[in-house]
Amino acid sequence: MSKSMEKQFVAVLNQNRAALFKICKIYCADPEDRRDLFQEIVIQLWQAFPTFRGESGASTWVYRIGMNTAISNFRKTTNRRSTSPFSSFDMEIPELQDTAENPIDTGPLYQAIDQLNVIEKALVLLYLEDKSYDEMSAILGISKSNVGVKLNRVKTKLEKLIKTQTL
Known part of the structure; x- marks a missing residue:
């Protein structure tokens, strides 16, 4: 994946991080499980990003993948796809934490x-x-x-x- 595509991915991720945090909070009570789910969602988004065509909004795409990942989180399959490694590019992905918005x-x-x-x-x-x-x-x-x-x-x-x- 090119550096510009990585930057686009990080931008989409950062624009939708609050939604991802909420998905993790709704589906996982334990903070450690929330972090694991967050990581799994980011991996799924990373793998799917090259095929994102923009036919729907980025937030719709992120929600769909996030929800599907959360729903199937505990349904382990034997044949998992291999992951694509992140480059040394500074991803600037925020830590998963509860926000005091409300x-x-x-x-x-x-x-x-x-x-x-x-x-x-x-x-x-x-x-x-x-x-x-x-x-x-x-x-x-x-x-x-x-x-x-x-x-x-x-x-x-x-x-x-x-x-x-x-x-």
Whole structure:
């Protein structure tokens, strides 16, 4: 991969790092597991970057690969693709860490989200990121109307989970 392509990759990665951190937080409770998942997502993005054609937005592409990697994280396969090594180029990839962007106590929400299945977690994450139904549809590979139906069901489920936590 050329130096200019590496710079483009790092730029896309840095522009979407908050989304990657959120994916890791939603799918992994343990900080060490979050770091491992983050690394796995970066590897998958790195391998797929040469084939990224820009037909969708970079954030949609990053979310799709990030979500798919998170969902299949524990489904180990015997025939893994070999990885392409990074060059000595200074990648300037930030460390995975929780950011204090939101002073609101999100503990109960994350506890409720932790009880959802992988697809429901994906929907919640995309909803919290203010993605449109069209973007959610493209990222998850489901119809726009299916996004609406599933999202309404997940909101109801989360509401019930949060209420039972506070009782």
